[in-house]
Amino acid sequence: MLLMKNIIYISIFFVCFCTSGQQLLKSSIDSGGDTNTAGNLRIVYSLGETFTKEHEGTIHVSEGFINAKFNIKISPIVFLQGPLLNPTTVGLMNDILRSNSYIPTTSPYGDNATVNASVFDTTGTDAIVDWIWIELRSENDPTKVIASTSALLQRDGDVVALDGTSTVLLNASPGNHHVVIKHRNHLGAMSATPITLVKDVTTTVNFTDNSFVTFGSHAQVLLASNVMALWTGNVNGDTTIQYSGTTPDIPSILSEVLNDAGNFLNFPTYVVNGYNIHDVNMDGKTQYTGNEPDSPIILQNVLAHPGNFLNFTTYQIQEQLPEN
Ligand SMILES: [Ca+2]
Numbered sequence: 001m002l003l004m005k006n007i008i009y010i011s012i013f014f015v016c017f018c019t020s021g022q023q024l025l026k027s028s029i030d031s032g033g034d035t036n037t038a039g040n041l042r043i044v045y046s047l048g049e050t051f052t053k054e055h056e057g058t059i060h061v062s063e064g065f066i067n068a069k070f071n072i073k074i075s076p077i078v079f080l081q082g083p084l085l086n087p088t089t090v091g092l093m094n095d096i097l098r099s100n101s102y103i104p105t106t107s108p109y110g111d112n113a114t115v116n117a118s119v120f121d122t123t124g125t126d127a128i129v130d131w132i133w134i135e136l137r138s139e140n141d142p143t144k145v146i147a148s149t150s151a152l153l154q155r156d157g158d159v160v161a162l163d164g165t166s167t168v169l170l171n172a173s174p175g176n177h178h179v180v181i182k183h184r185n186h187l188g189a190m191s192a193t194p195i196t197l198v199k200d201v202t203t204t205v206n207f208t209d210n211s212f213v214t215f216g217s218h219a220q221v222l223l224a225s226n227v228m229a230l231w232t233g234n235v236n237g238d239t240t241i242q243y244s245g246t247t248p249d250i251p252s253i254l255s256e257v258l259n260d261a262g263n264f265l266n267f268p269t270y271v272v273n274g275y276n277i278h279d280v281n282m283d284g285k286t287q288y289t290g291n292e293p294d295s296p297i298i299l300q301n302v303l304a305h306p307g308n309f310l311n312f313t314t315y316q317i318q319e320q321l322p323e324n
Pocket residue numbers: 125126154156157158
């Protein structure tokens with residue numbers, strides 16, 4: 001009788017458990033899966049991965065669906081070379097795109113994030129230079145993006161959230177991750193080693209510090225002021241900066257200038273005003289040749305690159321990310 005009662009209780013429990021069990025929400029899905037280790041406890045969460053073991057070693061639990069929403073606070077600091085070429089204030093990037101109201105309120109990157117136009121009202125040190133892109137990459141496979149977001153870049157290099165001032169939050173599990181910074185016409189860079197990021201505590205990742213080690217070689221340009229910046233001049237959407245050769249960036253600038261609707265007489269000296277990927281120094285003007293042309297900046301970078309021993313004009317500055 002007692003056994004029968006227990007079976008009934010177990011059955012009731014089982015039915016309740018099944019009917020009120022896991023719900024599959026969009027937020028529950030981590031497309032790639034990941035692991036977390038604390039002491040001798042290791043949690044593996046994934047969707048679509050084949051489990052070969054449910055547990056192993058001391059304790060090793062596998063779960064199908066876990067809502068892995070954490071707030072990783074990260075405060076990257078990065079300089080773009082373009083707006084530092086002729087700085088109006090020493091040590092601060094120019095914010096000419098902002099002061100001319102050229103920066104769009106919708107991100108140029110994949111998440112199409114939007115901001116309130118008022119974030120571009122701030123002037124001075126914390127004025128917004130442009131949109132920027134952050135990725136966290138897997139410790140074990142740095143080609144794999146774990147989390148990513150559009151963010152905003154201040155003149156002093158602070159990368160901030162979409163309100164223009166707050167710390168960036170990323171939805172990822174605490175742990176060791178590579179940090180990648182990308183910009184639409186500069187070459188991206190990644191931390192050479194994984195960086196320990198923890199929940200609810202801000203971690204500063206300073207790409208401008210010349211002792212900060214980036215993946216690959218010469219991922220950034222060393223400026224005269226002894227700080228590092230992302231290389232500018234990748235205007236044709238690939239992963240290299242090239243003046244002349246197989247995939248040069250220069251013809252793309254010329255084409256942009258000649259094809260502009262306002263350039264009736266097809267002058268190569270014509271200036272295209274506005275937010276434009278071909279504007280290498282980010283002064284709000286895209287010019288092929290003339291008073292303030294963008295093309296020579298690309299030549300200067302190619303010739304100045306530490307890897308271009310023989311000063312070839314055809315040298316390619318390759319973006320130093322593991323997938324390239
Ligand atoms: Ca700042």
